[in-house]
Structures are given as structure tokens and as C-alpha cells.
Amino acid sequence: MIAQNLSPLPIDLNPQCLPQHVAVIMDGNGRWATRQGFPRVAGHRQGARTLKALLRCCKDWEIPTLTAYAFSTENWRRPTEEVDFLMLLFERLLKKELAEMNREGVRISFIGDLDALAPSLQRQIERATKATAENQSVHLMVAANYGSRSEMIHACQKIAQQVQQGKLDPTEITEKVLSQQLYTSDIPDPDLLIRTSGETRLSNYLLWQIAYTELYFTDTLWPDFDQSAFHQALKEYGKRDRKFGQVRLSA
Numbered sequence: 420m421i422a423q424n425l426s427p428l429p430i431d432l433n434p435q436c437l438p439q440h441v442a443v444i445m446d447g448n449g450r451w452a453t454r455q456g457f458p459r460v461a462g463h464r465q466g467a468r469t470l471k472a473l474l475r476c477c478k479d480w481e482i483p484t485l486t487a488y489a490f491s492t493e494n495w496r497r498p499t500e501e502v503d504f505l506m507l508l509f510e511r512l513l514k515k516e517l518a519e520m521n522r523e524g525v526r527i528s529f530i531g532d533l534d535a536l537a538p539s540l541q542r543q544i545e546r547a548t549k550a551t552a553e554n555q556s557v558h559l560m561v562a563a564n565y566g567s568r569s570e571m572i573h574a575c576q577k578i579a580q581q582v583q584q585g586k587l588d589p590t591e592i593t594e595k596v597l598s599q600q601l602y603t604s605d606i607p608d609p610d611l612l613i614r615t616s617g618e619t620r621l622s623n624y625l626l627w628q629i630a631y632t633e634l635y636f637t638d639t640l641w642p643d644f645d646q647s648a649f650h651q652a653l654k655e656y657g658k659r660d661r662k663f664g665q666v667r668l669s670a
């Protein structure tokens with residue numbers, strides 16, 4: 420992140436009504452680039468800049484956790500050149516941004532099946548995770564080779580092993596037990612999920628964790644999702660009545 424002045428919380432946003440955890444499906448990079456006559460990968464490069472700006476916004480506005488979908492388990496189906504470019508971009512960004520993330524107090528961690536990533540990328544992931552583990556100003560979770568279904572299968576396998584070893588009785592399998600075996604254990608569920616680019620699907624993202632998350636879809640393409648677009652999303656979130664299955668007695 421470029422050192423710059425703190426951007427104050429817009430006055431029409433109530434700090435009491437802000438989400439504590441925002442998850443984003445950063446979609447539309449390819450279309451953004453194609454529309455401007457650039458190769459698709461130029462959209463990914465610009466998309467990374469957008470993420471950086473959003474992270475700064477979360478820090479300034481005291482939104483403690485941002486989870487960004489960077490690469491899904493299904494994205495391996497893309498042309499090899501695009502996949503290779505993305506992997507190289509992740510690795511380069513991790514190297515380039517680490518010092519600044521540390522200076523800014525950013526904690527970075529990753530969710531997903533990281534073992535399937537290139538060893539050199541895994542090393543950068545490990546390095547960045549360890550180096551920033553104690554940072555407290557904002558937590559960026561990057562979903563890389565992430566898929567909800569595979570996450571849940573891994574969780575089931577781990578729980579089944581515990582049962583097989585006699586450490587857990589099947590009747591003791593609760594929501595909490597399952598949550599703890601997910602990549603997101605110890606992280607509160609997202610309050611707000613944003614998907615850009617006009618697509619209104621979840622694409623295998625955080626399916627367990629978003630059971631009661633507010634969903635926000637916008638036509639804006641990810642590289643154009645700037646501070647004012649985020650402001651709009653937060654304003655909309657502030658109007659939502661989160662009932663969690665209850666009835667409001669005052670209504």
C-alpha cells in the first residue's frame with residue numbers, strides 16, 4: 420500500500436452499523452480488460468490494485484476482516500497462460516508488498532487447498548503469513564485454490580478420523596465442531612458478501628460461512644470497484660434488517 424492520508428469514514432455511515440467482516444468475490448477482471456482492448460491478464464493486474472485500495476479503506480474505516488476470493492478450485496479450468504499469469508502475480512505481489520503490509524499493520528493469511536500450489540508460491544505464502552501473524556490493524560484473508568465443497572469434505576474427513584480414533588462420538592458433532600475444521604476456524608462469519616460484475620451466484624465461495632451473511636451484488640466490474648462503490652455497498656448494508664430467524668417485537 421502506498422503511504423497516504425487516512426480516509427475518514429463518510430458521515431452518512433454509522434460506525435455502529437458497519438460489517439466486521441466483509442467477503443468479496445472479485446469478479447469481472449477479464450471483461451474489464453477486454454472492453455478496453457487489453458488482454459484479460461491486464462484486468463487481473465488492475466484488480467490487484469483495487470484490492471489494495473479496498474484493504475486500505477477497511478483499515479481506515481475500522482472493518483477488521485476482509486476475505487477476498489483470488490482463485491477458485493474451478494479456476495484451474497482456465498487457459499494455462501491465464502492460470503500461470505495469476506500464480507506469478509500472486510507470488511510477485513506477496514514479495515513486493517510484504518514490507519509495506521508489515522508497516523501498515525496488515526495481517527495476511529490464506530484459505531484454500533494450498534498444497535496444490537507451486538512450491539515457490541507456497542513458500543511466499545508461508546513467509547507472509549508468519550511475518551504478519553501478530554499484526555492487528557486489519558486482517559486480509561486470501562482465498563487461493565479455495566472451494567467450499569472441498570473445504571467441507573476436508574472437514575468431514577478430519578472429523579471422521581477423530582470418530583474412528585475414538586476421540587469423538589458422532590453425537591458430539593455440532594456446528595461448532597464442523598466450523599472449527601474449516602479453513603476459517605476462529606474467524607467470525609462474514610457480515611457482508613459483495614460480488615461484482617453483475618453475476619448473482621456464489622461460485623463455491625464460503626457456502627457454510629455465509630448462512631446469515633447479507634448479500635450485495637453490483638454490476639460494477641471488480642477493477643472499477645473503488646472507494647465510492649464500497650461506500651454504496653456499506654450504505655446498503657446499513658439499511659438491512661438482520662433478523663437471524665427472529666421476529667422484531669417493535670415491528
Ligand code: IPE
Pocket residue numbers: 445446447448449450451489490491494505616
Ligand atoms: C475474476 O475475474 C478474477 C478471477 C477469477 C481470478 P474474471 O477473470 O472471472 O473476469 P470475467 O468474469 O472473465 O470478466
Ligand code: IPE
Pocket residue numbers: 444445446447488489490491494618620622
Ligand atoms: C469466482 O469468479 C472466483 C473468483 C473471483 C476467484 P469466476 O469468474 O471464476 O466465477 P464463475 O465461473 O463465473 O462462476
Ligand code: MG
Pocket residue numbers: 446447448
Ligand atoms: Mg468471472
